[in-house]
Amino acid sequence: MDSAGLPRNLTIAAMRRRHLRTVLSIERANYASPWSGASFLSEMMQHSTRYYTVALLGRTVVGYAGLMVIDSEEAHVNTLTVSVEYQHRGIGTFLLVDLVKEAMDRGVDNLTLEVRASNNTAQALYRRFGFVPVGVRKGYYEETREDAIIMWANSIRSPEYADRLEFVQSRIGMEAMSPSRSSRSSTSLVSSEYPALPLSRENKPHMENGGDL
Numbered sequence: 001m002d003s004a005g006l007p008r009n010l011t012i013a014a015m016r017r018r019h020l021r022t023v024l025s026i027e028r029a030n031y032a033s034p035w036s037g038a039s040f041l042s043e044m045m046q047h048s049t050r051y052y053t054v055a056l057l058g059r060t061v062v063g064y065a066g067l068m069v070i071d072s073e074e075a076h077v078n079t080l081t082v083s084v085e086y087q088h089r090g091i092g093t094f095l096l097v098d099l100v101k102e103a104m105d106r107g108v109d110n111l112t113l114e115v116r117a118s119n120n121t122a123q124a125l126y127r128r129f130g131f132v133p134v135g136v137r138k139g140y141y142e143e144t145r146e147d148a149i150i151m152w153a154n155s156i157r158s159p160e161y162a163d164r165l166e167f168v169q170s171r172i173g174m175e176a177m178s179p180s181r182s183s184r185s186s187t188s189l190v191s192s193e194y195p196a197l198p199l200s201r202e203n204k205p206h207m208e209n210g211g212d213l
C-alpha cells in the first residue's frame with residue numbers, strides 16, 4: 001500500500017436522495033448499463049430488506065454499496081462501486097467491511113453476489129472477503145453477453161470469519177477508523193417483504209438495465 005492509502009477523513013453514511021447526483025455520475029463512469037436514479041430510490045426505500053451506503057470524504061461521495069437481505073441464510077451484495085479517481089485506496093474494502101458487518105448484525109449467515117467474469121479487481125477483493133466462485137450465469141450481462149461468476153461467502157458470523165475480517169481491515173489500515181455503526185439503526189431479520197428470488201441488476205423488474213452486480 002502506498003502513501004495515498006485509505007483517506008483519514010473517510011466516513012460511511014446511509015445513502016440519501018441528496019447523494020444521488022454524485023452516485024449516478026460515479027455509476028455512469030463505471031458501468032456500461034448504469035442504474036437509474038429511480039432504481040436507486042426504489043432500493044433505498046425498502047428499509048427492512050435493503051442497506052445502501054455512501055463513502056464520504058467530507059461531503060463528497062466517493063463510493064457506494066448496497067445489500068439486499070433475503071433471509072437469515074442469505075444476503076446479496078447488490079452493488080459496490082468506487083469513483084474511478086479514488087480506486088485502489090481501500091475505499092471498496094472499507095465499504096464492503098461495513099456491508100458485511102450490517103449483514104452480521106441482521107443475523108445473516110451467508111453472502112452472495114455476481115461479478116463479471118472479466119472483473120479481476122473485484123473478484124480479488126471479494127476473495128479476500130472469503131467469497132468463492134460456485135457457478136456461472138452464462139451471458140448474464142445483456143450488453144456484452146458476458147458471463148457472471150456467482151460467488152458466496154459462507155458462515156460470516158463464525159469466529160474464523162471474524163479473524164478474516166480483522167485481517168482485511170488491517171491490510172487497509174482500517175483498525176484505527178472502523179466505521180462507527182452505532183448511529184445507524186439495524187433492523188433485525190425476517191420480513192414478509194422479502195422477494196422470492198435474489199434480485200440483481202439483470203433481473204430486477206424495476207431496473208431497466210444490467211450492471212456488474
Ligand SMILES: CC(C)(COP(=O)(O)OP(=O)(O)OC[C@H]1O[C@@H](n2cnc3c(N)ncnc32)[C@H](O)[C@@H]1OP(=O)(O)O)[C@@H](O)C(=O)NCCC(=O)NCCS
Pocket residue numbers: 001002003004005006030080081082083086087088089090091092093094114115116119121122124125172212213
Ligand atoms: C471493485 C471496486 C469497487 C474496488 O474498489 P477499490 O476502492 O478500488 O478497492 P480497494 O482499494 O479496497 O481494493 C482494490 C485493490 O487496491 C489495493 N489497495 C487498497 N488500498 C491500497 C493502497 N493504499 N495502495 C495500493 N493499493 C491499494 C487492494 O489491495 C486491492 O488490490 P488488488 O486489486 O490487487 O486486489 C472498484 O474497482 C470499482 O468500483 N470498480 C468498478 C465497479 C465494479 O466493478 N464494481 C464491482 C462490481 S462486482
